[in-house]
Amino acid sequence: MVDRTKCIACGGCVAICPVGAIKIVEGKAKIDPKKCVRCGGCMNFCPMTAIDINKQDPDENPNRKKK
Numbered sequence: 001m002v003d004r005t006k007c008i009a010c011g012g013c014v015a016i017c018p019v020g021a022i023k024i025v026e027g028k029a030k031i032d033p034k035k036c037v038r039c040g041g042c043m044n045f046c047p048m049t050a051i052d053i054n055k056q057d058p059d060e061n062p063n064r065k066k067k
């Protein structure tokens with residue numbers, strides 16, 4: 001998930017994602033969990049450490065909760 005309070009919409013994660021899973025929505029990065037392959041690239045890149053791919057936005061995909 002992306003911490004919307006930290007993201008500055010630099011766009012770096014969008015550019016780095018190999019599967020195009022990230023978009024800037026309303027001025028913040030948003031990961032499409034259906035596309036994300038969990039490579040970790042965005043998380044390592046983000047200058048604001050706004051991304052944690054091990055956490056999922058509850059509102060992003062309620063039917064695919066992590067066990």
Ligand code: SF4
Pocket residue numbers: 002006007008009010011012013014028029045046047048049050051
């Ligand atoms: S790299 Fe980080 S700060 Fe930049 S758009 Fe992505 S989540 Fe936001």
Ligand code: SF4
Pocket residue numbers: 016017018019020021022031035036037038039040041042043053
């Ligand atoms: S962890 Fe997911 S969203 Fe992030 S760069 Fe990799 S595939 Fe894209």
